[in-house]
Every structure is written in structure tokens, then in C-alpha cells.
Amino acid sequence: MKLWIITGSATESGAPIYLQSSGRWTHKLSAGHPISSEDERQSLLEAARGQQKLVCDPYWIEVRRAELGHLAPVSLREKIRAEGPTISLRPVPQQLVATASRTAAASA
């Protein structure tokens, strides 16, 4: 059986948000409301479109039940969207910053 969740981007931050069964929105995909019928999917999508103050461009995504019954997105795009970039920026470690300041002081 196919499952879907309604998602969109939060107006305030652009972050992905997911529609819950309460009609509220959550940042956690796993807390989204799984939909199993196309009729319900359509009516919830219409309702989400009405919440334009909170959410931008709502749409539905396919999800599946992963291990332990958690909901997980089917597509890689939605997985990355839900979990964040797969790369680390590798910000300059504080240690390197400290070394840099010492080098600066030495060459001043």
C-alpha cells in the first residue's frame, strides 16, 4: 500500500515542514500524518494550500514504513530535504583559528 505525506516549506524559514493529523505542521517528517488514500491526499493538499500564511508551495511526497515503523521518504531528494545536506561544511576548527591568530601575532 502506498503512503504519502503532505509537505511544503515554512514561510518564515523556508525549512521543510510536514502536515500532522492535527492539521498543524511539524519539522519532523516522521511525525507527519501518513495518508493512504488518493482522495484524502487531495483534500489535505487543498486544505494545505489554504494555509498560505504558514506554508509555501505544499505538495505530497511518497513515504514508506522503515524499520521500527518509522515513516521515511522514498526519494533521495526528500530524504536529503528531511535530514539536511549530506556534506559537512567542515567549518574551520577553533584550533586552526587559534593557530592562525598566533601566526598573525608572530608576523605583526
Add this chain to the structure above:
Amino acid sequence: MYRYDHYDQALVDQRVAQFRDQISRRLSGEITEDEFKPLRLQNGVYMQLHAYMLRVAIPYGLLSSDQLRMLAQVSRTYDRGYGHFSTRQNIQYNWPRLQDVPDLLADLATVQMHAIQTSGNCIRNTTSDHLAGVARDELVDPRVYCEIIRQWSTLHPEFAFLPRKFKIAVTGAPTADRAAVRVHDIGVRAIPGPGPDDPHGFQILVGGGLGRTPRIAEICREFLPREHLLSYLEAILRVYNRYGRRDNKFKARIKILVGALGIEAFSQQVEAEWALIRDGAMQLTQAEFDRVAADFADPGYAALESSDLFVQSLALSKDRALGRFVASNVIPHKQPGYSIVMISLKAKGKPPGDATAEQMELVAELADRYGFGRIVVAHEQNLVLPDVESRHLPDLHARLSALDLAEPNIGKVTDIIACPGLDYCNLANARSIPIATRISDKIEDLDYLHDLGDISLNISGCINACGHHHVGNIGILGIDKQGEEFYQLMLGGSPGDDASIGKILGPALPSAEIVDAVANVLRTYIDNRESADERFLDYVRRAGFEPFKEQLYGSNDHV
């Protein structure tokens, strides 16, 4: 560099106030996303996978140290402490909150920066040679013309709603195109005048571009007297605005129009339009040229002896880290005693083009200390300190090394251009950044890297080609095959004077195989080149694809 006059400042300040109001109406629900979208796009705000993205304009890539410091501060205050320098010589922030954008833009306006025309179907930031003003092979300083184009194209009322976005690039070096002018909607090449005493003018190229339909620009006018630059650009834009397709986004760029009409018919249209306006108010007078050129005067170089031999000796230094850095990241300057220093934003394991706030601040400080406070963003997603006294190179190298900014790989295969890809981008099919970092991890041996010589490797996460994969000597395009990331490998592209579009080598490869495939291609080249002087691109052009296919796919029936 160019300083805003009161018109520029008023315009930018007013735009901040206007956008502040539009954002507040969006947040209060007074306007919908559909109504807001065209407004935010006119101010450089996109919606990406995880957040809004703000693109800030850096006209022709030129920054003052104060501006770079502000970019760092903005990244720390409103974003996550880093920024991404793009192939359009701009900077992008990946995580701003909508409510913070007005304050962010107001802060930028205090250092004469903005995000106007960084998105939408208008004339975008004019790009140029990152060595502009300091290169030895330059005929004229292209920044003067870029600035003139910037002033003409900013909020030009006739060109605010073009069929599609429009990109202009200018080079002042007739024999060394570092601005990729042949893959722009309009490429402007400064060339000498017809006679020995004639002033320089421009060759005007039109209809180049990448994306879904890559195309090398064709010559629209062989020689344009320099005083007519703006009227001629205006004529091209008018023809495009009139005949460019608006019914199909994928066929709306000027390259499609030029292709459909043919270059001769297209240039006839342009010439006819130009005849109506060429002698009007857009003619560039010497006084106007001088007014703008004054902002790009030499910064006050000291009279020094040539440092060429000194720099050559540094390249052979026993300190191999310094030697490699000087050999690959230092370029001769037009002014004796000075050098151009390229700062690679392609350190191992790091997303190409990203710089942290600390790194930006360090570069700003070093620019003040060693280089008249100027920094340039290169379209290859690196930074440039254009005016360093050569005697400071060892100190500068030490300072850069301390913050991971001294990777000696400029022009080498790990100097990878990569778009944000599926890690950030709403339109992506596949990830780009992890492929780039895996390739740079794979090529660990710096002697091998330098032995490979100059090779460009460009990666895009979809056919929109923001990573310029078509013009990489090696190009990688991410595609989606039934939900899996696959990558097409292309060879033979070049963005320069010998511009060419790369061709697909064979069937797309899964993510797990693409990095080894690149290593295989490099090995094939090393094993078969005539000598170390035969560049990768020359080898590909001479030997064709067969040696690579054989090594990569085994028998040819795979292909």
C-alpha cells in the same frame, strides 16, 4: 574600485525599504507565496530544499576588504557562518530566515552591496576576467566597461522582463579568455583597433550558453568602436526582447533565437536596430569613460625591480608546501615586484567555493596588509589577491595555510567547479559536492596532481549546468535514473579561446563508480600522452575517446 554616488546609494536603500515592506506583508499573510515569489526573486531570494537562499551581487567579482568583512559578518549574524562563491562571481547564503533578510540587506547596503538583479529574467551581474587590471596579457582593463554596463543595465526599464535571464561577460585580454565569453548570452572581447594607431574596440559574440542546449557564441560584429558599446548591447537586447520566445522557458534564451534565425539574419536585425540608436545619448564620451576609469586607476604601486627570478626561486624552494603553492597559485603581475595570488577554495574535503566567516575575514585582513585592500572572486569559485608584493609571498603563504586556504591546486584537476547540487538545490537530480570531495580525496599525491598539469573538472547536479560541466575538460553531469544518482562523464570541453562543448564518453555511471572512472581517465591520459607538455585537453583532441573508452568500459560494445 567604483564607489557609489548618491543615486546608487539611494536606489539600494530604497529597494531595501521596499522589500522590507513586501516581506512583512508576506509574513503577515497579506500576500500569498504566488504573489510574493516574483518580488523575492527580484531581490535574489530563492527557495531551496532546506531554506531560503539569498544571492548577493559582486559586480564583476571585485570586492573591497570592507565588503568581504561584511560578507563574513552577514554569514555569522544571519546565516550559518559561511557563504558559497558561485560561478557568476557572486556569493550565496544558504540559510537566511525571511524575517532577517531586510536587516541583512540593510547591512550590505552600508558597504554598497545588494542582491538586485541576481535572479529573474533580467540582465544579471556582468562577469569578467578575475585577473582584470593586473594581467600582463591584458589589452584594456575590462572592469571599466563592466562598470559602464552595470550602470546601464541596473533597473533598465526596457529589460526588466526579458524572455529569460541574460548574462554578459567581458574580457580585456584578446589572447587569453578567462571570462568564458563564448558561453555567455553576449561575450565582449576587447581587441586592438584595425590600424596601429586606432583605439581598441570590441568583438561582440552572441548566443553562447550552457544548460539544456549548450552552444558556443558566434560573432555578431567583428569590430565595434568602443564608444558604441552600450548602444550595440541595447540593440541586441531589443532584438532578443522582441523575438525571443516567451511560450517555452526551455527555448527562451537568446542562443535559441540566434540558432533559429542564423547568425547572419540575427546580426542584420541587430545592425538595423543599432542604426536607429547608435548616435544617440548612449555614445560613450571620453569624459564619461575617464570618470569611470578613474575608479580603476592603479592603486599606488611602489617602483620595484622585477621579482620574476625571485618568484621562480620560491617555486623551487626546499619548502615544498611553499614551492608548490607558488608554482600553482601565483601568477605574474603586470607591475614589476608584484604578484597575483590565487586563493583556492577547494581544500580537500570542502565544498568547492565555500568559505567560512573566519576565512573571509582572514582574506580581508591579508588584502589590507599585502594588497591594497582588494579581493576578486574568480568564476572558478576561488578568491584572488591581485596586488601582492612578491617579497611577502612566504608570509602570505604561512597565513593562508593556517586557515586551510593554501591548497596548491589552481588550474589542477582538484580545482573543481561544482554547483550546490542535491545537497541544497531544488532543481537538482543528483549531488555534486560529495562527488567533488571524493575526487579530491582520491587524488592525494600532490606530485601526481601536479604531474597531471592543467585540467579543469566541472560538475553539475542537473542539466541547468550551473557547474559548467559542458566546458570542463572533464565534465560530470548528475542524472536521476529511477531514483538513483547516476553521472554522465564528458570529455573535451573548454571555456576559453579554444572553446568547445564536451562530449559524453559513454553510459552514465552510478555514484559508486564515477570517482574511479575519473581516476581511470586520468591514468589513461598519463600513460598515453606524448610528453608532460601535452595537456589533457590536447591529448583528448588528438587521441579521441577510444583510449578512454577502452580503459573504462573494456570492449566497445558496452558503449
